[in-house]
Amino acid sequence: xxxxxxxxxxxxxxxxxxxxxxxxxxxxxxxxxxxxxxxxxxxxxxxxxxxxxxxxxxxxxxxxxxxxxxxxxxxxxxxxxxxxxxxxxxxxxxxxxxxxxxxxxxxxxxxxxxxxxxxxxxxxxxxxxxxxxxxxxxxxxxxxxxxxxxxxxxxxxxxxxxxxxxxxxxxxxxxxxxxxxxxxxxxxxxxxxxxxxxxxxxxxxxxxxxxxxxxxxxxxxxxxxxxxxxxxxxxxxxxxxxxxxxxxxxxxxxxxxxxxxxxxxxxxxxxxxxxxxxx
Numbered sequence: 635x636x637x638x639x640x641x642x643x644x645x646x647x648x649x650x651x652x653x654x655x656x657x658x659x660x661x662x663x664x665x666x667x668x669x670x671x672x673x674x675x676x677x678x679x680x681x682x683x684x685x686x687x688x689x690x691x692x693x694x695x696x697x698x699x700x701x702x703x704x705x706x707x708x709x710x711x712x713x714x715x716x717x718x719x720x721x722x723x724x725x726x727x728x729x730x731x732x733x734x735x736x737x738x739x740x741x742x743x744x745x746x747x748x749x750x751x752x753x754x755x756x757x758x759x760x761x762x763x764x765x766x767x768x769x770x771x772x773x774x775x776x777x778x779x780x781x782x783x784x785x786x787x788x789x790x791x792x793x794x795x796x797x798x799x800x801x802x803x804x805x806x807x808x809x810x811x812x813x814x815x816x817x818x819x820x821x822x823x824x825x826x827x828x829x830x831x832x833x834x835x836x837x838x839x840x841x842x843x844x845x846x847x848x849x850x851x852x853x854x855x856x857x858x859x860x861x862x863x864x865x866x867x868x869x870x871x872x873x874x875x876x877x878x879x880x881x882x883x884x885x886x887x888x889x890x891x892x893x894x895x896x897x898x899x900x901x902x903x904x905x906x907x908x909x910x911x912x913x
Contacts, residue, residue: 635696635717637666641673646680665739669699693717704773733776734794741799745771745780754802755782759791766791767806769816781816788812828867831874832888835862839884848877863888871896 636656640647649663656663667674667681674681693714700706708728709716720726748755749768757764766782766789773779778793835843837860852866868874874893878885879900887893 635699637663638670638696638699641670641681641683644683646677646682648679649681650679659737661737661739665742668739668743731776733773734778738793741793741796742771742778744799744801745793748801752805752808754804754806755799756802757791757799758797759795764791767808769808769812783809783812788815828869829890831866831868831890831893833864833866833874833878834886834888835864835881836884837861839881843881843884875900 637647637652647667649660649667652663653660673683675684696717697706697712700712706712709720745755745768747753749771753768755764755766755768757766764784766780766784768780768782769788770781771778771793772781772790779790780793780796781788781790783789832855837858840862849864849866852864854862854864856863866874871893874887875897878887878897887897
C-alpha cells in the first residue's frame with residue numbers, strides 16, 4: 635500500500651532503497667512492482683508511474699490490493715481515515731505465521747502468465763511428468779501452490795517442488811463448474827469425494843478454537859459445559875490429523891476409526907523417537 639501511495643504521489647522509486655526501507659529482499663520488491671508493470675516506466679534503476687496513470691490509483695485500488703493479499707478482514711475497516719492513520723503513524727504491528735521465502739521469480743511469473751492466458755503447462759512433480767490446466771496461484775499458510783486441473787480434477791502443486799516447467803502454445807477454456815468450485819471451497823484441498831469426521835473439543839479450548847476460522851466448514855452436533863461435538867468435511871486425512879495434533883490434548887477424533895488409528899500411529903512414532911533420544 636505504501637508503494638502504491640508513493641507511486642501515486644509521483645515519486646521515482648528505487649527497488650534497493652525500498653528493500654532497505656521495508657526490510658525485505660530486492661526480489662520481493664521487484665515482485666511487488668511486477669503487479670503494476672503495465673503502469674510503470676523504468677528509467678535506469680528507478681520506477682515511476684506513466685504520466686497518464688499519475689494520480690489515478692485510488693482507494694478502490696488499495697482495497698483491491700488488500701483483498702488480493704488476503705487481509706481484508708484483518709482490520710475492522712479499510713477506508714481513507716484508517717489508511718491516513720495507518721500509513722502516517724506506526725501504531726499497528728501485525729505478526730503473522732511467516733511466509734515461504736520465494737526466490738524463483740521466473741517460475742512464478744511463467745505460472746502467472748499461464749493462468750492469465752489460459753495456457754496448458756507441462757512440468758515434473760513428485761518424479762512424474764505432468765500436463766495441467768492452471769486456474770489459480772494460491773498462498774495457503776504462507777506457502778505458494780498452483781491450483782490446476784489434471785485429468786478433469788482440481789489438484790494443488792507446491793510451487794517449490796515444480797521443475798522443468800514449460801508453457802504450451804495450446805490454450806484451454808476454463809471450466810465454469812471448476813471456477814465455481816474454487817469460489818465456494820474455502821479449503822485449498824480438492825478431492826473427488828469428501829469424507830466426514832466427528833470431533834470433540836474440550837471446553838478449555840472453546841475461546842481459542844473459535845477465535846478465528848480454523849475449520850472452513852462444520853456443523854455443531856452437541857454442546858455442553860464440558861465439551862462440544864461437531865461434524866466437518868475433509869478431502870485428505872492430513873487435514874484433520876494436522877489440526878488435531880496441533881490441539882492435543884483439547885481435541886479428539888470420535889470418527890472415523892481409520893483417522894483414530896492413524897493419529898495413534900503418529901503419536902506412538904513420535905514418542906518412540908523421544909524415548910530413543912533420551913536413552
